[in-house]
Amino acid sequence: MNKKIVALALLIVAGFVSCNQFMKPKPTEENSAAPVIKALPQDPSLQVYFNQSQTSSYTEPYRQVTRSGHDLEQLMVYSINSARESVDVAVQELRLPRIAQALAHRHRSGVKVRLIIENLYNRPVALSPSQVRALPKRERDRYAELVSLADTDKDGSLSDAEISSGDALAIVREAGIPMIDDTADGSKGSGLMHHKFIVIDGKTLIVTSANFTTSDIHGDFKSAESRGNPNNLLKMQSPELAKVFSEEFSQMWGDGPGGKPDSKFGVKKAIRPLASGARSAIARVSVGGATVAVQFSPATAKTPWQQTPNGLIDRTLANSSKSVNLALFVFSAQQLADTLQAQSRTGVAIKALVDSSFVYRPYSEAMDMMGASLLEGCKLEVENRPWSQPLATVGMPKLPVGDRLHHKFGVVDGATVITGSHNWSEAANRANDETLLVVESATVGAHFEQEFDRLYQGAILGLPQRIKQKMDSRKSECK
Structure with a gap:
């Protein structure tokens, strides 16, 4: 999209934050955060993480804020990078470029990567001013957050290079990763495709309450105090449990992009034999x-x-x-x-x-x-x-x-x-x-x-x- 059009779109969401909000924050106690509570023992096969935990700290990659919490994005990137055969992702919203880049890297390395998202969030970053104005207030704020994430030099406009490196969906599409949303079944979409899980190599499973966004993991750009909506993430090592989630993914996936409309979302999904072999939900x-x-x-x-x-x-x-x-x-x-x-x-x-x-x-x-x-x-x-x-x-x-x-x-x-x-x-x-x-x-x-x-x-x-x-x-x- 023409750079000037995107600049106009940015002007529409102007006032979303002050111009100096994207600067590195001044040193504060939070910016030099250190763990304040001793970490609890973890089960090696079922590990638990929280993005506002007081048992750990990390430096957020986008605002360079050192704060309390587990870096849920990095945990997912690390797990995706370990894939040797397959990565299946079902998430309502994918906006974090580091996760998209990890998926693209694995795809280019020959790993089978597939992505399912909610149709409401299957939109590119480059919208026209009229398209931005047509968004509901809440969605305009979400869009402003997305534009701010991609606008790395903070000059008020997006270059093609910034879109290619900062828009997660653009990264996925450019890499050629197969992707569908919940309209693939021929409908206008299910209630919500609200899953947030990743299956890796048929044995590693990540289930989280967080969408893959700055708001849900690191914090909103419009608020310097924001540290991300409190969320949890479970990482489990279990081929049997991963199989259960792979079966759920396969029902939604169907033939994938361009295939027959045999994807099943919402109440169209069938109760199926699960891990026990019994026909149970x-x-x-x-x-x-x-x-x-x-x-x-x-x-x-x-x-x-x-x-x-x-x-x-x-x-x-x-x-x-x-x-x-x-x-x-x-x-x-x-x-x-x-x-x-x-x-x-x-x-x-x-x-x-x-x-x-x-x-x-x-x-x-x-x-x-x-x-x-x-x-x-x-x-x-x-x-x-x-x-x-x-x-x-x-x-x-x-x-x-x-x-x-x-x-x-x-x-x-x-x-x-x-x-x-x-x-x-x-x-x-x-x-x-x-x-x-x-x-x-x-x-x-x-x-x-x-x-x-x-x-x-x-x-x-x-x-x-x-x-x-x-x-x-x-x-x-x-x-």
Whole structure:
């Protein structure tokens, strides 16, 4: 695309950040971060990482900020570079050039590389000004972040060289890597192709809650304080478990680019024989010292709820006897909240953190747990059930400016972890392509408990005064 057109597009998103925001930050305590907590032991076959962990530090490659956390991007690059036969990637959004470059390098070395992404994010960096203006506000911000990432010399325009080296999808296409999105089945797309996994050589598996973006891993360019949406990553060595994910990938892939429209996304996917050989929606595999159960979304409308991924979450929560700690982007599945209430009444200690953009919504189960309800159009959420014994241990974490709580995990009795890409909602359960893992391991549980404790320190618990005032105001208006 003509350099002047791209420059105009950049002007449209001007004001996104100040002109000096991309300069190397001034030295601060965060910029000289060192581990402040001793790292916990890892299971060699199932390793756990967090991008805001206090047990490690790294220098972010784009803003040159030295900060606490594991470099999830580098972990994935290292794993991709180890591939000798194949790399299959299914991720909602790929925007990090180092991951794209690693995939391109492996492809050119003769490794079989395939990529599936969500159709909403299958767009190039070089949009015209009118195309940028047509984007919703949130997508304009995302696009501005993408342009800023590619604009390495910060001159306000993108050269062909910058696009070729900074636009991840341009790198993938230029390398000739086969790629499809969720319109390959002949539809306009599934609910969301929301997976975030990589299968390497049929034996190494990466499952993460993070999209491959600056926002989800390193931090937003528009906020100097941002350190990336809190996310987790599991790296597992298991041919049996990798096979389960390869079967999921193969269903979505079909014939690949240009083939027959036999790709299957969403509810078109079939229940299939999994690792055990039985026709079941759930596979259970031993990985090192852990047992890993995996189930993929979505479930059809005819599938009984207890057999869906949310049903697996429900059964896991119902088995709690001591504690349940939740760190969730969104929590809107009523039946899961009902089970938690029943467990709370038996004496199970429950703590929950939900992202600030969802925690006080009328449909948020966090509101139920706090014994509150918020009218929307003078109506209550369907099946609204505020707890008669509210919890004072529910709220939202305090995060750096620009960051969102993107985790989707729960820890039961300190030794069972629910995680993956699956948000605790009916959209994830019935519409999206998602991964749900239930990991039984005290070693893995300790890592997630440590991350929860970090988020819980200083969290805003209970109902803020502004929410109470909003509740009173709406009740008054609706009389």
